[in-house]
Amino acid sequence: MKPKTETELAEMVAGLSHPVRIAGGGTRGIGGPDATIHTVGLSGINLYEPGALTLVAQAGTPLAEIEAALEAEGQQLPFEPMDHRGLLGTGGEPTIGGVVAANISGPRRIQAGACRDFLLGVRYVDGNGQVIKNGGRVMKNVTGYDVVKLMAGSWGTLGILTEVSLKVLPKSESTATLAVQVSDAEDAVQAMSAALKSPFEVNGAAYDPQDGRTFLRIEGFSDSVSYRLGQLRSVLTGCGEVKEIPDPAGLWQDLRDVKPFQGLDGDVWRISVKPSAAPEVSRRLAADQLLFDWGGGLIWARVSQGTDLRARLGAFDGHATLVRAGADTIETLGQFQPEPAEVKALTRGLRQRFDPRGLFNPGLMG
Known part of the structure; x- marks a missing residue:
């Protein structure tokens, strides 16, 4: 229709x-x-x-x-x-x-x-x-x-x-990106946190463990970007070797679209957590591949097909969404994090008011 x-x-x-x-x-x-x-x-x-x-x-x-x-x-x-x-x-x-x-x-x-x-x-x-x-x-x-x-x-x-x-x-007149070489997730989150807490308006903070680098983006007027980039280098002193990425547009598109996972086998999960908890949560994931965004607040994880990542994580402050998997796995585990009973009751009440006949995407969100 x-x-x-x-x-x-x-x-x-x-x-x-x-x-x-x-x-x-x-x-x-x-x-x-x-x-x-x-x-x-x-x-x-x-x-x-x-x-x-x-x-x-x-x-x-x-x-x-x-x-x-x-x-x-x-x-x-x-x-x-x-x-x-x-x-x-x-x-x-x-x-x-x-x-x-x-x-x-x-x-x-x-x-x-x-x-x-x-x-x-x-x-x-x-x-x-x-x-x-x-x-x-x-x-x-x-x-x-x-x-x-x-x-x-x-x-x-x-x-x-x-x-x-x-x-x-x-659109911003100018964009610049710094790459910080780090040894592990703790160092990556520390570098991203320092950058995001600074007054220099960082609007992109991601980490690729396979690449071993944290990426930090600044946008704005050219003179402002140049000044803030220099100041940000000072903020990152001691976080690892810092280099500027010459043409960052393609990099951020690849990070946005999770390109490192594309074409590879396995299920893909999207985990939202407090950035400070990202290193510990990522260890519990025991994933084949990881990618951090939002300063560590978003973790992409690629795992073996059929893996119940929520069971592997156990209790944690956040939620895990199954983004890519086979139909059987999605049916068994559900795409979205199960809601607590009180939230589930609220959700059910909202649906009853907006869609009283239960017509729209039944079962999709619990």
Whole structure:
């Protein structure tokens, strides 16, 4: 099912008698019911005001189309959304609705914020087939909720996005990256922590254990970047040998898209932790391959197929998401970290209000 208008989608949902899977560009390959509603027909930029740093687009609009429009005006999506296709071995075309629905955010999140932080408004179709506009008419079943924040990261379980409004920002005039040679995860996190605590506005902090280097990015006006880069070198004194990466754009794209894992066998997990806990958590993972982002707050882990990484980790302050695995493993372990009983009850209550018939992506998030 591929509706071409919001009205057509609303009528389609109102007439549903069975659950459906919600799909954007098909790049994530999530499981669920065979019956699928594809939002790619809802495409196009409805409003773009560069002077107001505001863009409004239909949910099925290709991300590439949006990035091209922004590039022409010297602007960008500040949250640097990841492209999952190389990691997952999928095709399709990422859409802005899919980015918002999964709250996809890249390395710049540690300084700029996540996708949800730049989301100004949404339109969506709820489980009753009603069109809801955040900030417009208020339906009694959503009164009191921050709908924008709820929809970002809900993975289509609360409603089908039809339109998103986003704040955008100017692209930086200059970018520079320092690489610090470190001996282990403790040294890497120490270097990243020192850089991020400094006043020099580091907006990328990643560590590749296989490469043995920590990468730190600064962006802004050329003179400012040059000054801050010099100051950051002083901050990193004693952390290891420091060198500047001559052309860092490709490096950060590779880190964003977890390129070191691409084309390799095994399951891929995404673990969110406190940066200070990253070294200990990474040891407990006993993974074949690791990659740190967000100053150590995000750990990518590649392990043998079928590994229950949550059981291996045991209790820890964070959550582990299964990003890539076979269908049997996903069905057995679940893609998302199981919620505590009280949170699960809250989630169930929200779904009952937004999707009372249980139509959208059932079973995806517990």
